[in-house]
Amino acid sequence: MEHKNGTDLATGFISSAVAVILFGSNFVPVKKIDTGDGNITVVPIVKTIGLGLGLLIWGSFNSLTGWASSRFGWFGMDPEEISRPLLNYIGAGLSVISAVIFLFVKSEVPSSTSSLDTTPLLTERAINSAQTNGLDYLWTKKLSQLQNRIIGCVLAVSSGILYGCSFVPIIYIKDHGKRNDSIYAGSSQYDLDYVFAHFSGIFVTSTFYFLAYCIIMKNNPKVYPQAILPGFFSGVLWAIASCCWFIANHTLSAMISFPIITAGPGLIAAMWGIFVFKEIKGIKNYLLITLAFCIIVSGALASAFSKV
Template sequence: MSSLDIPGSSSTMEHSNNGTDLTAGFISSAVAVILFGSNFVPVKKFDTGNSNSHTHTHTSEDFYYDFYLAGNITVVPIVKTIGLGLGLLIWGSFNSLTGWASSSFGWFGMDPEDISRPLLNYIGAGLSVISAVIFLFVKSEVPSSTSSLDATPLLTVRAINSTQTNGLDYLWTKNLSQLQNRIIGCVLAVVSGILYGCSFVPIIYVKDHGKRNDSIYAGSSQYDLDYVFAHFSGIFITSTLYFLAYCMIMKNNPKVYPQAILPGFFSGVLWAIASCFWFIANHSLSAVISFPIITAGPGLIAAMWGIFVFKEIKGIQNYLLLTLAFCIILAGALATAFSKV
């Protein structure tokens, strides 16, 4: 009888552990997708002002240290130059591709991930980007009156693009040609997406180099959740510094909305829990698997909120687009999942 047939043998135990890791990883990915797609629900009815006060109100919603925050402060000029619709598509695609590619090919000093079926993994990453393109064509019905706080939809490109940005006014964009605005906006969106996609690079780098005896990180923990405190502390410190800089630019007259603080806190809690599950998914599946799934799925969850709760998305065309997006996301998730098996 071979060792494969002996209960309790190392091969049997390793297979069992791999199965447990895969199960935990995919469950964690599903929970992260649901929470990331729902974390804006608590603040849906509240005006959060301009991009800078929004960033501070949702301190816990930023992904990692300076990477996400540096990307986040480009939102206002992106909206002013190319609109959030095109901007969201560009930075979302580069976010997904950067996170996936950096782990897949071993960029930034990380070790390349070993994937059983690379072709399926490439297909899954590509489908996650395609699903983002489809969401660009989903339109939300926005009430003509903007006086009500309930008039802010959860998932809509059109409404966000038409929202007035208070506080910092990027008048310089008006002095540029349409081509110049488009070039600047696209470049900022690409840079922003790359920064978002690098959110887990420091953790993975430390883990990979922790396996090497000649590295200063030798002996570092290989369990991703051990890095959560540093993750959130970096977010808190960096966002506070950005907010202080914003207050100085605004000459001690920042646009902060008190009614949004408590909902913003609960929104941040949802984000923090989702991030913890993303850490678990990274540990169990690796970032090359979790990134395409977790960056593509939340848009669909937010759309479901818009359809069934807030009644923002209506019409057979929108429903067909969302059905198509769901099928593509599911196909991408399955392709990514089977690439690991």
């Protein structure tokens, strides 16, 4: 295997750090804004199993799918070889463990106020505080607790797997671009060259879902004008973070970047909750977040040393 030079590794880990910070912060601009029905799977997941468990399942499957598909060569990709496989396995495992710890971190919100600026970033109250009129998912109330759990878990697992596969087409084209007998022969090996196509796919898919939502709502969608500018800024942060993830994939490979970039944002969101919004308090929460921080750092270091 061709080892990455020091500059590539530095670029990769700096890009990963920027991605972690921005992914952990991109919901801050819309924190005080009523955003209505949310996106495609968040609302039904929250209604059935809660955001805490939902994000845990989603994040774990997202991380493991992205890591494993690159490590073992799923979906027609070339398997990645590393000098220290055990360390890489440990890094991937620690990223999942850190997600489990965040499940036990509780946000404390004063019950005397309903203002959206006090809704936490890490719990389901942040989404439940926004009314989902017209699509209140009352169908979940007609199901048993077991049925709700099954539906919520299936949606969370499916979302995590799909998100974990989001870079597969790019890596597939890059890998087959190295082969003269492939229709992708000569394709660019630089991940950022695929950003426009990747984002265009997101735009077209989002537009389709929005139109379907408008039809379901009988041309009465819940659109909040005050959310447009903060939502745009939130999207810019997400886009920059995604570009950094592309760079990290290029310089480190997905099996290194995925465990780091999927585990870190929860810690950043927790920091916002502690130091800015004052929604996370108590020795127990501080100890849990400290433990999660140590595990995330350990996982990142394990992933880093597995590459060099």
